[in-house]
Amino acid sequence: xxxxxxxxxxxxxxxxxxxxxxxxxxxxxxxxxxxxxxxxxxxxxxxxxxxxxxxxxxxxxxxxxxxxxxxxxxxxxxxxxxxxxxxxxxxxxxxxxxxxxxxxxxxxxxxxxxxxxxxxxxxxxxxxxxxxxxxxxxxxxxxxxxxxxxxxxxxxxxxxxxxxxxxxxxxxxxxxxxxxxxxxxxxxxxxxxxxxx
Amino acid sequence: xxxxxxxxxxxxxxxxxxxxxxxxxxxxxxxxxxxxxxxxxxxxxxxxxxxxxxxxxxxxxxxxxxxxxxxxxxxxxxxxxxxxxxxxxxxxxxxxxxxxxxxxxxxxxxxxxxxxxxxxxxxxxxxxxxxxxxx
Numbered sequence: 001x002x003x004x005x006x007x008x009x010x011x012x013x014x015x016x017x018x019x020x021x022x023x024x025x026x027x028x029x030x031x032x033x034x035x036x037x038x039x040x041x042x043x044x045x046x047x048x049x050x051x052x053x054x055x056x057x058x059x060x061x062x063x064x065x066x067x068x069x070x071x072x073x074x075x076x077x078x079x080x081x082x083x084x085x086x087x088x089x090x091x092x093x094x095x096x097x098x099x100x101x102x103x104x105x106x107x108x109x110x111x112x113x114x115x116x117x118x119x120x121x122x123x124x125x126x127x128x129x130x131x132x133x134x135x136x137x138x139x140x141x142x143x144x145x146x147x148x149x150x151x152x153x154x155x156x157x158x159x160x161x162x163x164x165x166x167x168x169x170x171x172x173x174x175x176x177x178x179x180x181x182x183x184x185x186x187x188x189x190x191x192x193x194x195x196x197x
Numbered sequence: 198x199x200x201x202x203x204x205x206x207x208x209x210x211x212x213x214x215x216x217x218x219x220x221x222x223x224x225x226x227x228x229x230x231x232x233x234x235x236x237x238x239x240x241x242x243x244x245x246x247x248x249x250x251x252x253x254x255x256x257x258x259x260x261x262x263x264x265x266x267x268x269x270x271x272x273x274x275x276x277x278x279x280x281x282x283x284x285x286x287x288x289x290x291x292x293x294x295x296x297x298x299x300x301x302x303x304x305x306x307x308x309x310x311x312x313x314x315x316x317x318x319x320x321x322x323x324x325x326x327x328x329x330x331x332x
Contacts, residue, residue: 002297013269018312038216041219042212042213042216045212045215045216046208046212051215054219055219055220118304126214126215126218128210128211128212128215129211129215131207131210131211132208132211132215135204135206135208135211142219147205147208147253149325151205151209152209152212170205176201179202179205180207181204181206182202182203182208183200183201183202183203183204183205184204185204186203186204186207186208187203
């Protein structure tokens with residue numbers, strides 16, 4: 001199995017690569033997508049996208065970014081914010097289509113047709129995947145989005161706010177609540193009970 | 198403050214773990230030669246059918262029971278026989294095969310588009326002509 005190797009890429013590196021790729025569209029663009037991908041994978045996982053769908057979602061977002069790269073304007077915001085917006089919108093669309101698909105599969109099951117769940121066998125029993133599910137399960141959708149962009153996307157509050165269409169203060173407030181809930185969940189039921197008065 | 202970050206750090210560790218094990222995206226699959234040939238054949242067939250349908254064709258040779266709209270208007274004497282295919286309808290510049298039926302109203306015949314199954318052919322939305330073929 002191929003493994004995603006993460007290179008340490010700073011925000012400035014990405015911005016520089018994006019400008020070079022926009023101008024030349026050659027090897028620079030390939031390097032840009034390679035550099036952006038690991039961060040997008042982490043954001044997608046933090047958004048609660050099922051592990052089996054993450055590679056496709058990220059690839060889809062990268063393809064959309066490739067088509068729209070000429071429209072990227074560094075004056076309007078960072079490259080991470082721009083591509084993060086694409087990813088978040090696609091993740092929302094995916095969540096909607098999954099709800100519809102689940103209803104359709106339920107209907108198929110009621111008439112007795114067999115349905116197979118999509119999965120990555122090597123990851124199905126991975127403890128880390130279960131930890132992600134448990135921790136993200138205690139967050140609301142907006143908390144997940146803020147955590148994904150603010151904590152894992154390494155965006156500042158203003159950038160995350162621009163992507164999500166809320167205020168920077170809202171991002172900080174939601175992130176604080178999310179961190180508290182995650183900490184309670186991480187300590188387990190005993191810790192959560194101790195937190196409550 | 199550190200306690201508050203426990204959950205985030207645990208989540209970060211788990212996400213890093215899963216991200217490192219995720220399979221790399223597979224390169225896009227290229228269509229095989231057979232698929233491309235099938236698609237090309239379908240496109241050519243569709244173009245041929247569209248051309249056949251759009252190009253106006255000359256009217257066929259006159260038969261004893263057949264008449265064109267113009268002929269029917271010019272010579273009102275001989276009404277077409279019931280059930281005989283005639284070419285009276287003109288759709289998008291083409292003569293369309295039609296059949297003659299007895300109309301619900303007495304004294305008229307109905308020319309309806311010919312369809313494959315004669316036994317269920319019905320004069321729906323058809324041209325109504327007085328008996329004898331004259332409008």
